Amino acid sequence: MPIRRKYEGWRLQERHKWEKENRIVLTEISAVSDSEKRLIVSSIRKLLKRFSFPVDVEVEPSDSHLAGSMREILRISSFGGVLDTDSVLAELNVRRKVDASLRAGIVVKVCPSEYKFGDPLAIYGIGEEDGLVLLRTAHDEAVTHELGHMLGISSHCDNPNCVMRYECPSDDFCKDCTAKLRNL
Ligand SMILES: [Zn+2]
Numbered sequence: 001m002p003i004r005r006k007y008e009g010w011r012l013q014e015r016h017k018w019e020k021e022n023r024i025v026l027t028e029i030s031a032v033s034d035s036e037k038r039l040i041v042s043s044i045r046k047l048l049k050r051f052s053f054p055v056d057v058e059v060e061p062s063d064s065h066l067a068g069s070m071r072e073i074l075r076i077s078s079f080g081g082v083l084d085t086d087s088v089l090a091e092l093n094v095r096r097k098v099d100a101s102l103r104a105g106i107v108v109k110v111c112p113s114e115y116k117f118g119d120p121l122a123i124y125g126i127g128e129e130d131g132l133v134l135l136r137t138a139h140d141e142a143v144t145h146e147l148g149h150m151l152g153i154s155s156h157c158d159n160p161n162c163v164m165r166y167e168c169p170s171d172d173f174c175k176d177c178t179a180k181l182r183n184l
C-alpha cells in the first residue's frame, strides 16, 4: 500500500488548497434520507481507503453553517431555475478566502428535481478537482465517478467498462484510471 505524504497535502503535483485540509465534508441542502447519506459516506470511505488517501469524511447536518453557505451559493448561481456549476465553484472559492470552514473538499447532495444542471453531461452531478462535488444521486457509481474527479482524474475515460466514462457504465475504475489514482 502506498504511503502518502501527510504533511504537505497528499498529492505530489498540481496541489489544490482543499487537499491541505485532509478532510471531505458531506452536507445536504435539500432533504436527503439518512440511508442515502450513509450510502454516500460509505462509497467515499471505500474509495479513500482503497487508494490510501489520508483524508477523513465528516457529515454536516442541513442546519449547519456549511449547509447554509452552500444553499446560498447555489441560490445565487441559479439562473432561470438552472444551476451554473462554474459559478458555484467561483463563488465558493471567493468565500473560502474569508471562511475557513469552506476550505475542505465539499460534497453536496442536492434534490435532482429542485436543482437542474446547465451542463448536459452532468447526469449524476459534477466533480471538480478544486474540492467540490455536487451529487444528484447517491448511487455508488455516481459518487465514485464524481469523487474520482475531485481526487484528481480531470477528464473522462473512453474505456466502456470504466466508472470514469461520462455515463458511469461500471462501478469500478479501468487499469489506466486505477494507475492514475495510485500515482497522484
Ligand atoms: Zn464526469
Ligand SMILES: [Zn+2]
Residues within 6 Å of the ligand: 157, 158, 159, 162, 163, 164, 165, 173, 174, 175, 176, 177, 178
Ligand atoms: Zn478509465
